[in-house]
Amino acid sequence: MSPNQSPHSNPIDCETAQRLIATSLDDLLSPMATDELSYHLAECAACRGYQQALSDTDELLASFGREQQYIANSIAESVAAELHSNSAVSELANGNASSHQHHPTRRGSLSVLLVVASTLMMALVALWIAANPDNSTEVVNVPEAVPSEAHETIAHINAATGPVFVRNDPSADWQEVALLETLGCSSGTSIRTGEASLCEVETESGGIVRLNRGCVVTFRENNSVSVESGEIYCVSSDSMPIEICTPSGAVQSPAPAITDMPIFCCPTSSACSVKTETSPTPAWAEVACSQGTVRIAAGANESQLTPGMSLIVSDGEIRPGNADDALLKTRWYLPLLALGRPEHKVEVDQRVNALLSRIGFAKASFLYEDQIRELGETGAWPLLHMLSDPDMKQVPQRHVAARLLEEMATPAMAKQLLSLIDDSEPMVRQSIAVALHRLLDGPEMFDRTWWAGDASPERDRVQEFWQQKITRRE
Amino acid sequence: MDSGSEVASQHVASLPTSGDADAALVRLAKNGDPAAQSQLIQQWSIRILATCRAHIRDRQAAEDATQETLLRGFRAIHSLQDEMSFGGWLRGIAQNVCRDWLRKQQRRDGLIHEERCDILTDHRHDPAEAELNQQEKLRQLALAISDLPTPQQEVLNLFYFDEMSYDDIAALLQVARSTVNTRLATARESLRKALTTLEREQ
Numbered sequence A: 001m002s003p004n005q006s007p008h009s010n011p012i013d014c015e016t017a018q019r020l021i022a023t024s025l026d027d028l029l030s031p032m033a034t035d036e037l038s039y040h041l042a043e044c045a046a047c048r049g050y051q052q053a054l055s056d057t058d059e060l061l062a063s064f065g066r067e068q069q070y071i072a073n074s075i076a077e078s079v080a081a082e083l084h085s086n087s088a089v090s091e092l093a094n095g096n097a098s099s100h101q102h103h104p105t106r107r108g109s110l111s112v113l114l115v116v117a118s119t120l121m122m123a124l125v126a127l128w129i130a131a132n133p134d135n136s137t138e139v140v141n142v143p144e145a146v147p148s149e150a151h152e153t154i155a156h157i158n159a160a161t162g163p164v165f166v167r168n169d170p171s172a173d174w175q176e177v178a179l180l181e182t183l184g185c186s187s188g189t190s191i192r193t194g195e196a197s198l199c200e201v202e203t204e205s206g207g208i209v210r211l212n213r214g215c216v217v218t219f220r221e222n223n224s225v226s227v228e229s230g231e232i233y234c235v236s237s238d239s240m241p242i243e244i245c246t247p248s249g250a251v252q253s254p255a256p257a258i259t260d261m262p263i264f265c266c267p268t269s270s271a272c273s274v275k276t277e278t279s280p281t282p283a284w285a286e287v288a289c290s291q292g293t294v295r296i297a298a299g300a301n302e303s304q305l306t307p308g309m310s311l312i313v314s315d316g317e318i319r320p321g322n323a324d325d326a327l328l329k330t331r332w333y334l335p336l337l338a339l340g341r342p343e344h345k346v347e348v349d350q351r352v353n354a355l356l357s358r359i360g361f362a363k364a365s366f367l368y369e370d371q372i373r374e375l376g377e378t379g380a381w382p383l384l385h386m387l388s389d390p391d392m393k394q395v396p397q398r399h400v401a402a403r404l405l406e407e408m409a410t411p412a413m414a415k416q417l418l419s420l421i422d423d424s425e426p427m428v429r430q431s432i433a434v435a436l437h438r439l440l441d442g443p444e445m446f447d448r449t450w451w452a453g454d455a456s457p458e459r460d461r462v463q464e465f466w467q468q469k470i471t472r473r474e
Numbered sequence B: 001m002d003s004g005s006e007v008a009s010q011h012v013a014s015l016p017t018s019g020d021a022d023a024a025l026v027r028l029a030k031n032g033d034p035a036a037q038s039q040l041i042q043q044w045s046i047r048i049l050a051t052c053r054a055h056i057r058d059r060q061a062a063e064d065a066t067q068e069t070l071l072r073g074f075r076a077i078h079s080l081q082d083e084m085s086f087g088g089w090l091r092g093i094a095q096n097v098c099r100d101w102l103r104k105q106q107r108r109d110g111l112i113h114e115e116r117c118d119i120l121t122d123h124r125h126d127p128a129e130a131e132l133n134q135q136e137k138l139r140q141l142a143l144a145i146s147d148l149p150t151p152q153q154e155v156l157n158l159f160y161f162d163e164m165s166y167d168d169i170a171a172l173l174q175v176a177r178s179t180v181n182t183r184l185a186t187a188r189e190s191l192r193k194a195l196t197t198l199e200r201e202q
């Protein structure tokens, strides 16, 4: 602040004038003060400059404030959606994709990607449901088609969610597979998934290869898989790496020399997904690593991927791929896990835990919640275990787990749920009560808020009713 | 700097504790009324953002903290005893969330400073395009704000983000109206200086 006295016979000095200017931003000045100030300003360029600078700052602050309002609205919407997540989910299902979409500035490009991914997944799921009117996950029974002959078996099909086809050489016709358990692949066997089915193949060394819809792969000796088209996810065992090849360029070439193709090597105990695309030409493949390290060789170029990284390989060149959350990128194979096969149990547990912790982190959470819902009963068990685990006391995750159980718990869980009804957290107790009320079909007199506070006669009566129902069932 | 005696204090005092939420609305929200909850969330998201941004320099982290505060608050709203003190209670949660975040950040040691340096260098090697467009000005403003003491930032944010009155801010922060006045005036003055200096440097 300039201590200068104005050259003219002003009744106020610059310091007073500037204090009045500052005050005038918020409060009305008295008529006398207004006169004194305007008189001073007419004479003093320094204070006019000060007034201009301060009102510029004020205006800038106001527009900064408006920008923040916009951000706050977007946060408010996603919080409200999360709190009232049942309605949020139905909104999503109606194609009214998440509130994030209206506010692209909030989460930046990531959120846009997430929304795109979810919309795409919904379209795929819808397509899948449309193609499987009874939503059956049973494999269609047709006569055994593939001769196992004398060839050495190098892989076999573990599970599938719909029709799968095989052929033993490129000139043969595709045959629909019937009895999965007995189907072994020998070197050169190709597997194709239907437009709406997924399948999982296990190599003899314990590596797992999952095929997305409309995918064609050929298995060769030495744990080598070539992806002719579509997308696969691959986990190598702890004893043997898996080598993945994709054709670059001419896709129709029946058996391209192995050196013409980019090779992704999934060393032991690592996992990656590989997606091939033929347009735009030349053909390209995207490789994303989700566990361990993955090596890539394309022509003379080589590269190495660690979890979370992805690269695009095209025409012997390697360039950065699309950043995306690994849990979302591999969302397509959830229907395989939802089959509930015992060998997937550990993986489902890990996945549900990973999803819960993302939700706890409060980012794009209904996408993650949807993934847990997609797992159905298979996904409900880890939620229940988490609630029962005395070591798991992270607040947000327990709330989410309890809330999901309101809709996902199955009758077989009733007894364990009842044992948790006196949980220390009111939110958890209420959710468990809602789940039990649904599973045990009553009683009619029920109000979830009875579990919000201390025990009460109403509450005891309802719990007694549940206890009897469970005992009777046993 | 106080509003001097030259100023005819025209400000009409607002209703008592209007810095806090409407108790009837809070009661409805407590009983699980989703419309009341949404309305409260809508009302308070901006104020909580104002508080979180005052505590956490990193923009994204402050927004995440806002989201977490609202989720925690509304999931636990049934445990709120006094509906009249909803705002102060929610702000208390925000302070805890921010404190937790800062503690975690400290453990990751030094990160804040690195980020800060990035932003600054980013600024300096850019002034080729001599004119400061609005976006650039806002960025510099945000930086200058984050250099202010937290209490000043919080008042400034509440005033400009939500256009809250002095009385409402005073009620929410549990400080005297004159304190609000002083913090705001001091903050504005620092920003004016910072922005004028920046402009001169260009």
Ligand SMILES: [Zn+2]
Pocket (backbone or CB within 6 Å): A006, A013, A014, A015, A017, A040, A044, A045, A046, A047
């Ligand atoms: Zn002057």
